[in-house]
Amino acid sequence: MGQETLIEAIRKTLGPAVEGVADSFGDTVLILRADAVRPALAALREPPFDYAVLLDLTCVDFAAAEGRFELVYHLYSMARNVRLRLKASVPSADPAVASLVGLWKNAEWLEREVFDMFGVRFDGHPYLRRLLTYEGFEGHPLRKSYPWRLEQPRIPLKDEA
């Protein structure tokens, strides 16, 4: 499947879920509606698209300039040896998106990391808990509003609590 026909086919399948297509340094980028993320990715996982691997999931904070968080998904199709990047914007006021748990097994940790670092809520996630920082950490460190080298309050020892 050529690049053009692939995008054509994806657009046909996903319909209004696709808001736009872009090209960034040779990578194909699909811009999705935030409320359509889960069904769209579920459809892409199945043949004929066959994007069976969720390579990566992360987020970019554009809150200060544009008032939004951008979720970035990287998919990989083992059968066709192509990668695809998908983006979806959520408002920075109450960032939330549907969870991918149930579609891919690594989504659980990837989403916990994004929740930890950005405070994006994943609806339907069974265990949305901080992953890299600890319970009681204040704020979300990868947000642009979080200062670099901010000190965290000391947490009491377990015996003191």
Add this chain to the structure above:
Amino acid sequence: MEALTRIQSRARPESMLLNMGPSHPAMHGTLRIMLELDGEKILNAECEIGYLHRGFEKTCENKTWFNLLIYTDRLNYVSPLINNLGYVMTVEKMMGVAVPERAQLIRVLMSELSRVSDHLTCLAAMAMENGAFTVFLYMMKAREYLWDVIEFTTGARMTTSYIRVGGVRADLHPGWRDALGTAVRETRRVLKDVSGLLDKNSIFLGRTRGVGTISKEDALSYGWTGPCLRSTGVPYDVRKAQPYLVYDRLSFEVPVGERGDNYDRYSVRMREMEQSLRLLEQVAALIPDAAPLPAGPMIEPAEAIRRSRRERTVERIRLSPNLEGSEKDRLGGLTAAVPPVSVPSKEDTYTSMEGLISHFLFFMSGKGIRPPKGDAYFSVEGGNGEVGFYIVSDGTDRPYRLHLRAPCFHIVSALEQLVSGRLIADVIPTFGSMNMIGGELDR
């Protein structure tokens, strides 16, 4: 009151909860595995990571494109050169830099040295934790020979920062060919010995055969890559699937396993090291000997600076020994000239006004390496699997966002599933065969 973890809230009242780690000799770095036990049997497991979280991604947003390279050394600290490579190739992709042939070959050489040392470290630790201390010592010995080659050229064993945007920092050390010959010969010998010690060893087989088994489908669903995925029979290797550097011109095979158990992960790594040694020999034959520097008198740096105050220096300048290999005559074949992405030659910086200006234009804030606006993803095959960098640039001298796709993040996330229903003793070889590297996992 701290909220209960999943395992605490779901545990049966009669079962025992046990922490394995974070401070435990077999937890490579720091990882906490909470186990719900019925006797020696594991009913449920939960991993807690983040003990080595140093805010790598946040730090990178506050460092210039040039300065953040040193932080990439500290991700997978057993094969730092591959992390350097992943980062610089992503930046090069954004800036459209064409890297000279010699630098590309040197990069392949360094990648493969790192891959072998990565696999050696993983298997050495795994074997030691299963009681095979001899294997640990043999493999560490081989790793020292490999690190000699790296150390000669880069000046460091682990924190190398050698692969730079545009090429490499300096040319190979004059004695690299002999050192590499020794390293390859000694590593082959060690691999043969280790094969003899472990391949049919009933204790080792008992701990690894059929233990920690994962299916092809589960491995893909967990986003596994690298030797762990290949042990399930999926021949995915970034070097073959999306070739970079000169890998498409070299011949090597991608070994795969059948069952996806601990033994297959061991065996895939052993066979991959043989392929990497093959690659090292091929690429060494392709790298021509460095042209000797022109003969003739050289002046000391202090003398050159003194003379340059009165008139332009024409004499050749001796560089300090720690800049060996990055002489001006050599840099042309090692780094891309256009766009200006690499440190200007020191001879010019200290003796001419233009040289000094170009030095400042490289290091001053707001100047230097500045990829155009946009985002890019690029990945290379690391020791553990696909090391990917997703970088967003806003056109300034610092990345707007830099995200690392750490291969062992995905691999370790499957640990809970792999050990549930097994015995406590099975945690050790299963975890050992995953090659968890804290720096990369926790960032």
